[in-house]
Amino acid sequence: MNKTKNITLNVEGMTCSNCALGIKKQLEKKGLDNVSVNFSTGEVSYNNTIELNLKEVADSINSLGFKVVDEGEVTKNQEGISTIEKQFYFTLFFTIPLFLHMFFPHDFFLNNVWVQLGLCLPVFSVGVWHFGKSAIGSLKTGVPNMDVLIIVGITSAFGYSLYGSLAYYGLPEAHNYLFFETAATITTLVLLGNVLEYRSVKQTTTAIKELNQLQKTEAKRVLSDGKIELVEYDDIKVNDILQFNTGDKVAVDGEVIWGDAIINEAMISGESVPLSKGIGSKVIGGTIVEGGTIKIKAEQVGDKTVLAKIIELVKNAQQDEPQIQRLGDKVSAIFVPVVIGLSLITFSLAFFVFNISLQQSVMQAIAVLVISCPCAMGLATPTAVMVGIGRAAKKGILIKGGSTFEQFANAKNIVFDKTGTLTTGNFVIKKTKLYTQIEEQELKNILFSLEQNSSHPIAKSIANFLMDDAVILNLVDIKEIKGFGIEAKDIEGNIYQLGSSRFLNKGVESETHSIYLVKNNELIAGVDIEDELKENVAETIALLNKQGLNTILLSGDRREVCDELAAKIGIKTVFSQQLPEQKLAKIDELQKTNTTVMVGDGINDAPALAKASVSISISNATQVAVQTAKIVLLNDKDLSQVYEAFLISKHTLKTIKQNLFWAFFYNVVAIPIAAFGFLNPMVAALTMAFSDVIVIGNSIRLKSKKLK
Structure with missing residues (x-):
């Protein structure tokens, strides 16, 4: 194989x-x-x-x-003048005098057909070369494009004029057959449209360009003898020692092995507050050192870095088409043959049925060819998708595909996991209850001194929470007891036990607490803890509710904990004590009635995430999250990115609909006007050129418009 x-x-x-x-x-x-x-x-x-x-x-x-x-x-x-721009300027030079003679008549222009032919021929040659190659190529594939219509239009005008020049040379009626300016002006105006389109499309792809500029950077490599050499990005290898100073851009992903620095990671994660990095901290390529000096050991280089993967995701996402585009694609595929047919019908009816003059019938048929614009329909969706993906990427939101915009914007349910999604996973003390004559400060000191010796995640969280408010005690004989908690003695011989209710004497009645503190077999305090909420959780839920989404909490935690959290942050529906397979079944049930979004950490919620129409992973861009989720939020501290992703999706879909409406409306209105002879072919060419620009311009507007 x-x-x-x-x-x-x-x-x-x-x-x-x-x-x-x-x-x-x-x-x-x-x-x-x-x-x-x-x-x-x-x-x-x-x-x-x-x-x-x-x-x-x-x-x-x-x-x-x-x-x-x-x-x-x-x-x-890309750095110089593009080929299409050179062709436009070349044709413009010859077209201007040919076009102006209609407004400033002069016998030399009117009577000398060879001057008009001489001015038109270079323009016509460029048009045949530029549009002809593309037209023939599209016919070979069975998908005729806009250039087929243009080449038929300018060839008809040029051929008709050439015939008139040869047949009526020297005769007064010769000028009735001269439409060289029409062929030249159509060519130049369509090239102008292509230039504007080229420049506009470049603006819609700035996200990739900006990300690539972040990626390619030099770095200072520290050699074994301590000397420093400057190396190009492509020459950096895994395990190289690199040094970065204030103002430098970190070149690759790695681990800090010396020094400390303040690093701005906004361009990667959307996190606006610079982060402090010390020995053992991970750094990401493309981020900026705002203060300090560090040396890192390169761990991921080239296409393995986080930034390289983001660039690849953004590129791949642009290939994924929303369902709404299928209508435009179907119409575009049959559009050119239909327009050519309409053009022939226009000529036949005008000349043979309504006895309109030959030249006017030809002009009406050419106007129908030139006014038609399947390009606008083809550009309607991808340009909006590119801008939407780019705007999201700059905010640290990776949206994997145009179809994700459509699904998220049309969603009715949004389901949240609790731990690691709505909460940080770091526990804080909610309240305490003292059962003996113990002071609050003494309790803090005992808790801190015990918990800092435990490897349990909750113990670590409590120790971090009390770090600035407690004094460490001198404890000995410290040991962790599996299933119970931690035990230790102080210098006076008192035995402290901290952990589950298993430490309590059977005869002791107590309220339900998260943690119990026992001294010499006597309950002295109960501690209630809660998982710390992420930033902007309640605000985000409120905004999603306001948008008409049904917010749902789906968690394996206890019912009372889930109900309390939901009431606190405004979530409408709660499903608690759910096992992974039950979560999957619940998502499946919700999906049967409405499009459902699942927000989880990308690892333990993988089955439910995979089942949802749109899966959003709140993680540190782990490989699992990047691969399974349709949307990855690189800033895992702030839940407001979920709402921002929804708004971008909503407005991207809105922009696509506006673009498609304009593309269809334009053709529905313009073709009949041209067919009835109310549009000169040159005006038709100008109108056609700007129809694409209107569609692309509307997409570009999405880059900076206020989302609400």
Whole structure:
């Protein structure tokens, strides 16, 4: 069996989803698997299970009118003036005088058809070369694109004008057949639309560009003799010792082995407050050292770093299409043949039925061809998805695919796990009850002195909670008793026992507490603890409730604990004491009636997360969370990112609907107007060019619009 190898190629010349669809079909015909084409980033990836020669694949793509280039060429082209911009400026030079002669008549222009032909020919040649290659390539794949309509339109205008020039040269009626300015102006205006579209699409992909800029950075490598050398990002290896000073960007993921620093991780996790890092702390590539100096040992480099995985997730997410796009794709696939048919019908009815002049009938038919714009429908969804994913990524929210936006925006239920999701997993003392003449401060001192010797997670939490308020006591004979708790003696010989009710004498009656403190077999205090809430929990739940979502708590914890928490933070429905299989069944039950979102820690809730329509993992971007969840929140301290993810999803879907409405509305209204002769082909070309820009502009607006 052949080993599967994933290959990514950079392709120039793709302008819309039809171009991408054509390449995809071509490569699938070659027998390649898992073909993914992103026209916005210019990337084509596939699994080469049949060991197809790379040159064959490239030639196959090039034969469609596109160009496979290496990464260096892509960077070079992005830095200078693009090919499409050069073509536009070239055609504009010849089109302006040809176009202006209609407004400033001069006998030389009116009577000399060869001057008009000479000005039009360079523009027409560029148009045939640019649009013709793409049109022929799309016809080869069976997915005709917008360029087919453009090439038919400009060729009709140029051919009709050329025929008139030759047939009526020198005759007064010759000017009735001259539409060279129409062919030239259509070509130039459509190229202008492509330029605006090219620049606009570049703005929708800024998220990946910005993330890539974060990734590529130099670093100072510490050599064995203590000397420091500057190394490029690609030359950093695992176990290298790297030094970073104030203002430096951390190059790769690693562990601090010397020094301490304040590091801003906002660009990765969305956490606005800089974090203190010391020996043993983990650091993430792409973050900024705001103060201090550290040396780290490189642990993950290249495509293994957290940032590299985020970039890959963002790229892959753009390939996933929401269901709403399928309607647009279906219409786009049959759009071009339908428009050509409508154009022929327009000419036939105008000339043969309504006795409209030949030149006017031709112009109306050309206007129908040029006004039509399947590109707008193809751009409606992917541009909005790209902007939405980019906005979310900058906030530390990884949304894996366009379909996730649609599902989250349409959700009715949102289910939360408790521990590790709504709470931090760190326990704090809620209240205490003293049963003997013991002071509160003395109780704190005993609790702190005992718990700091225990390895139990709750004990560690209580010790951290009391660290600043307690004094350590001199205890001896400290030992942990499995199933009970911890026991120790003080210097006076008093025996302290802290833990479960098993330490209590059978005759002692007490209230139900989380922890009991016993001194010399006598109950002296009861301690109630609670799991610490994450930031903005109650505020987030309130906002989700306001949006009409049914908030649900699904936990394995005791009923009274869950009910108390739900009442405190405003959750509507509670399911407590649920085992993993019961959680799964409950999600399945909720799914049958409404789209359901599950928010969990990505590990112990894995079955329920997998079952939900949208799974949100609140974790430190662990591998399990990244792989299983559809949304990963990199800031695991603040629950408000859940609401932010919902708002981004809601407004992204809204933007998609607006774009699709405009694309359909534009064509429904514009085509009849052109068919009835109310639109000059040149005006039609200008209108068509800006229809794409309107769609993309609406998507770009999502980058900065206020979400509510």
